[in-house]
């Protein structure tokens with residue numbers, strides 16, 4: 001009996017993306033330690049590493065899919081779920097919390113209809129609640145992508161987030 005599982009290609013993985021992934025694999029094939037750089041570059045192209053892509057890479061490099069899966073799940077910078085174009089990190093450390101970080105987070109969830117740890121349906125934002133970011137003097141603070149925003153109360157946060165398309 002044939003136990004081969006057909007893994008469906010997610011709708012958001014386009015032909016153009018696969019062509020780029022082919023190029024990434026071709027550039028690194030045969031090089032030792034190429035798996036992690038291949039996965040990093042592929043994640044930049046596809047936004048995440050679904051099982052379909054993991055199998056695609058495994059076949060391309062000529063290693064078992066389980067080896068790829070092991071690496072993807074080991075390193076926290078790899079993700080198997082789609083992320084938003086922007087990552088919003090609301091600091092929930094003590095200094096930020098006492099200045100209303102919780103209300104900020106609630107406002108975001110309500111405004112964009114998204115839960116903490118999840119991505120909005122339009123893939124615009126991924127929302128995270130994080131521990132002290134080490135800049136308590138700026139409390140309450142939120143980091144969007146690489147930008148630090150001080151004094152991010154529930155009144156201000158939506159205006160700021162709307163500056164990110």
Ligand code: FES
Pocket residue numbers: 091092093094095096097131132133134135136137139140141
């Ligand atoms: S508690 Fe938010 S930066 Fe320290």
